[in-house]
Amino acid sequence: MTSLKEQNTKATTVRTTFSRETSVSIEIKADSAIVWALLTKASDYTRWNSTVTSLEGEIILGEKIKLKSVLDAKRIFTLKVKEFEPEKKLVWGDGQGNRIYTITKNGNGSVTFSMTEKIGGLMFPMYAKMIPPFDQSFEQFANDLKKESEIIMNSK
């Protein structure tokens, strides 16, 4: 997994009164099939992704997954897979917000991986301060995915 020192991508967060949106993008020199396979195999997440401590269920359209993250070790997020476009787009979320993953082929053998999460709603100002910032975790996620994908791509 990637250490913080190795990180070479920067997440950005846009805050409004009723929402907060964090995004990160990174170029990955690997086939989109590899990136997609890593993103959609729930049982394998904890092996390569240092931001996820547990992920149960199957990442299939309409299915529910249970995710535990380093951001809040005690909390289990129950999330529904809302969009599932192989090698292009994956969306999961709950009533508070959606996490959107996109993979775009760059035409040179690499892909651009992006992830965005927008949380918010009318009650957002009441609990906004209780939600930790996502930036570092997003950067870590993207870097872990890049590292693992490129290791696989370059394997013999």
Added chain:
Amino acid sequence: MTTELFNEEFKNNIGQLKSFLVRITASVADAEDIVQDTYIKALEKISTFRGESSPKTWFFTIASNLAKDNLRAQKRWVENVTDITKAAALNNKQFFQEAMQIRMTSPHGQFEAKEHIAFCFTCISKSLPLEQQLCIFLKEVYEFKVNEITTILGTTEAMVKYYLHTGRSKMINIFDGRCALINKEGVCHQCSELNGIFNPKQNTQEELMKIDLVKEAEKGEKEHLFDLRMQILREIDPFKSKASELQLHHLEHNRQVMEKYSEKSAE
């Protein structure tokens, strides 16, 4: 290709095919059936063979497809298969009586820790998703190149690399956690225990230290230890080795136990 040449090629590859199939299916009967079906299918398609791949790759493609059909309906095994099957064996007097009989009478009934290491890998690899298990055996044991595996499994190079990497990582992780040969805290000591039963006059520790995997364990290089484990599998023919009858008897026991275990957990 003429029928004569075809038969010769098939004969040259039948040993590796059977070895591969028994390790994938954990069933001698299924392996035999699939080898026969592979022969029939290949013979039927002999006119379509253009030599774009080697005959070995062609036979393995047909055999892998048949094996996939056979295995898709079956549940995958679990990582701690050896704990489950050990508990069942300890409650099964007949199993040990049969095994001892094989040990005493069969020329292929010797017990060697190396053979058990290969047997153990066969059982635990059945906990991997099927594609990962197939890729590991094809690449690491039967020495196909990645591009040949794409032909055999009908998938892309990227996915073969993904299956290989994830399968390998998982197996390394499982053995690192469980195998007492490479981790002093490992919970599985079955090679030593069985060596004590079948070779009571041997000094088990001395015997184990003859194996490179065990000798190198102290260094703790996980990838290297995995490669040494694969070398053991490459060197053993599960149908012809000195321990084949004993190990295949054990494998059949495990297969039956795991079949019942899967039925029970599905209830």
